[in-house]
Amino acid sequence: MCALSHYIERGSEGRVATTGVSLIREHAEGMKPPRSLFVPFPLGRPMGSPDEPDFQRDVLLSALRLLESATETALADYPHDAPTSGDDPWACAVALAPPEPANETEALRDQLVAEIRQLAPWHAESLKRRGRSTVGISGASLAQVEELATLVADFATGAEPSDGEIDWNHPMPVRLKFASDDLRAFYHEAATAQPGASYPTDADLNDWLFNRTLLGTVLRQIVGRMRESEDRRVAGLVIGMIPAGFAR
Amino acid sequence: MVRTSDMHPDMAKNLLSLPLPEIEPQPWIATRPLAETTVAIVTTAGMHAHDDRPFNPGSVEYRLIPGDIDFADLRMSHLSVNFDRSGFQQDINTVFPLERLRELTDQGVIAGVSRYHYSFMGAQPEPTRLEQTGEEIGRLLAEDGVTAAFLTPV
Numbered sequence: 001m002c003a004l005s006h007y008i009e010r011g012s013e014g015r016v017a018t019t020g021v022s023l024i025r026e027h028a029e030g031m032k033p034p035r036s037l038f039v040p041f042p043l044g045r046p047m048g049s050p051d052e053p054d055f056q057r058d059v060l061l062s063a064l065r066l067l068e069s070a071t072e073t074a075l076a077d078y079p080h081d082a083p084t085s086g087d088d089p090w091a092c093a094v095a096l097a098p099p100e101p102a103n104e105t106e107a108l109r110d111q112l113v114a115e116i117r118q119l120a121p122w123h124a125e126s127l128k129r130r131g132r133s134t135v136g137i138s139g140a141s142l143a144q145v146e147e148l149a150t151l152v153a154d155f156a157t158g159a160e161p162s163d164g165e166i167d168w169n170h171p172m173p174v175r176l177k178f179a180s181d182d183l184r185a186f187y188h189e190a191a192t193a194q195p196g197a198s199y200p201t202d203a204d205l206n207d208w209l210f211n212r213t214l215l216g217t218v219l220r221q222i223v224g225r226m227r228e229s230e231d232r233r234v235a236g237l238v239i240g241m242i243p244a245g246f247a248r
Numbered sequence: 249m250v251r252t253s254d255m256h257p258d259m260a261k262n263l264l265s266l267p268l269p270e271i272e273p274q275p276w277i278a279t280r281p282l283a284e285t286t287v288a289i290v291t292t293a294g295m296h297a298h299d300d301r302p303f304n305p306g307s308v309e310y311r312l313i314p315g316d317i318d319f320a321d322l323r324m325s326h327l328s329v330n331f332d333r334s335g336f337q338q339d340i341n342t343v344f345p346l347e348r349l350r351e352l353t354d355q356g357v358i359a360g361v362s363r364y365h366y367s368f369m370g371a372q373p374e375p376t377r378l379e380q381t382g383e384e385i386g387r388l389l390a391e392d393g394v395t396a397a398f399l400t401p402v
Contacts, residue, residue, distance in 0.1 A: 003375035004290060004368065004382045006271040008397050011386025017277040020290075020399030026252060030268030031375070033399075034277070040251060044332030046400045047348070050339030057348045060398070064287065064358065067279045067396055132320035134337050137302050169302050178302070178325065188334045202332035240305070243329045245256040 002031035009034060019066045021046045021059065021078075028075050035066040039078045042202055048082035049199060055083055085199035091208075093194040094118060098214040101221065105159040108218070112149035115214045119190040126193035135185050138178040139169040145186050148179045149215075156221045173226075173233055177240045180219055187215060202243075210246040223247050259330050269376050280395060288362030288394045289313075290385065292370030293336070293343050293402040294326030303327070303369040308377045310385060313365040315346070328371045331402045343402060362394045370401055 005018040019035040022028035023043055028036045039059060041048050047056040059078060066074055096115060102108040127133055127142075135142050147164050154161040155176055168175050187209055192200060200208075210216035219242055226238050238247070252260040279285065294303045296311035302325035303309070313322070319340045324333065335342035349361045366385045372378060389397060 003269070003271060003372075003378055004292070005397075005399055006274060007379050007382025008290065008386035008389065008399075009274045009277060011383030012390040013387075014275065014277050015390035016386055016394055016397055017279045018290075018397045018399055020397075021401070023401050024252065024263055026264060027266070027268060031271065032273065034274070036399075042332050042335075043255075043330065044402045045335040045342050046402065047342050047345050050335045050342045053341070053348065053351075056341050056345055057351065060345050060348050061352070061357070063398060064282055064285075064352075064396070067285065068282055072276065073273070130338070134323055134333075136298055137323050137325045170304075174305070177327075181325075181329070185333065185337055189337050192334055192338050200334065202334060205334050240327050240329060243256075244259045244262075 002028055002033040002036070005033035005036070006031075017067055019063045021063055022075070025075075032073050032075075035063075035070045035074050037063040037066065037076050037078050041082045044202065045082060049084070052083050055080075083199075084201075085196075090200035090204040092191050092212070093196075094122060094190075096213050098212065098217060101156070101214060101217050103157060105153055105157040108153040108157055109150050111214055112153055112218065113146045116146055116149055116186070119187060122190035122193050123186060126189040129193060130189075133185070133189055135182045135189070137169065138166070138175065138182045140166045140179070140182055142186075145183070148183050151176065151179050152183065152215075152218055152222060155225065156218045158225070173231070173237055176222070177237050180222070180241055183215055184209060187213065206243055206246050210242065216246075220246075220248060256330075262330075266373065267375070271376075282358050283356060284359050285396045286360045286362060286394050287349055287358055287396045287398055288389055288392075289344060289346060289349070289365040289400060290368070290397045291344055291365070291400045291402075292368045292372075293324055293400065294369045295322055295324050295344060295367040297321050298323050307369045308372070308381055309368075310381050311367045313344075313367055315361055315363045315365060317346075319346075326369060326371070326402065336402075343400060345398075345400070349398075359395075362389065363392060364388075 022036045
């Protein structure tokens with residue numbers, strides 16, 4: 001990010017000035033972008049919190065004002081933490097009782113599809129409220145989410161994954177990473193559509209998904225298989241599957 | 249609230265071990281008042297239109313995001329799983345504050361919003377590999393009359 005500031009200004013030959021926000025103060029200190037606002041927000045939330053337009057606008061304006069005020073390389077600190085939803089711990093309103101994952105491929109597929117169907121009404125609520133879904137980077141449409149479960153169940157149980165009906169964006173094994181991301185997006189969107197679930201933190205959602213859902217258990221199984229793989233492309237994907245601290 | 253000292257030790261170690269190459273500073277760019285400034289967003293969130301090509305691991309390419317894009321058409325194919333995506337999933341402006349820029353334009357705070365915005369894949373192990381494409385979008389933005397770029401990471 002900081003490197004881009006220098007390259008954009010150079011490429012523009014002095015016509016485009018850059019400013020922005022930085023989430024890692026040490027990086028901004030080291031690479032010295034012309035103007036940057038350090039924000040003490042979680043990685044992935046450079047503007048603070050979702051659905052907080054006034055706060056987001058203030059962050060944006062604070063960074064843009066550096067264009068007017070700075071006369072030399074400037075790293076400013078944004079003084080406020082991102083808004084949170086209070087001190088009560090977040091909990092998913094859908095009580096999923098993850099069964100022990102089946103060892104047999106068909107049975108595991110059925111278990112995962114059953115879990116997805118438990119969340120489907122909440123995902124429909126998410127669609128209604130937000131008018132959109134971020135599911136789809138694997139190539140699957142929203143209507144094909146259950147087919148994604150087939151892919152992960154196949155890999156988790158050692159079966160040969162079939163292509164199915166999805167117009168995949170990636171070949172195996174990268175396909176597995178983006179199928180996993182799409183499934184997690186579906187679960188997150190469903191979980192955050194529930195009443196009172198405005199601001200679960202990233203840690204809240206990871207704790208729920210990886211410790212309280214069957215999908216989480218299956219994704220950890222997959223990572224275990226990937227680590228044992230002799231195919232370096234498969235082993236190299238581990239870091240793109242499960243966040244640090246949740247793989248076990 | 250969130251600093252490297254608060255992160256999972258593996259993640260903090262990884263982030264702090266990334267190389268920070270020294271890049272020759274450019275001559276200081278004198279800016280105009282905000283009310284005369286046209287702004288584009290440049291993000292390293294790995295975002296793109298749904299029908300555009302997803303990013304591949306290690307990609308230094310960029311994707312163009314039209315200024316009139318429907319938020320329902322935006323996707324994120326960033327490789328890393330070590331950042332929050334739920335903010336983006338709930339409200340695109342948490343990462344890509346296009347609606348906030350439009351509001352600032354309506355209020356007369358800035359002159360306007362660029363017709364095009366740009367997205368890269370972040371978490372680059374060698375940031376200097378972005379030199380060519382970074383300079384290219386600098387040229388493109390300038391030719392489009394943009395006078396400031398607002399950069400957002402994830």
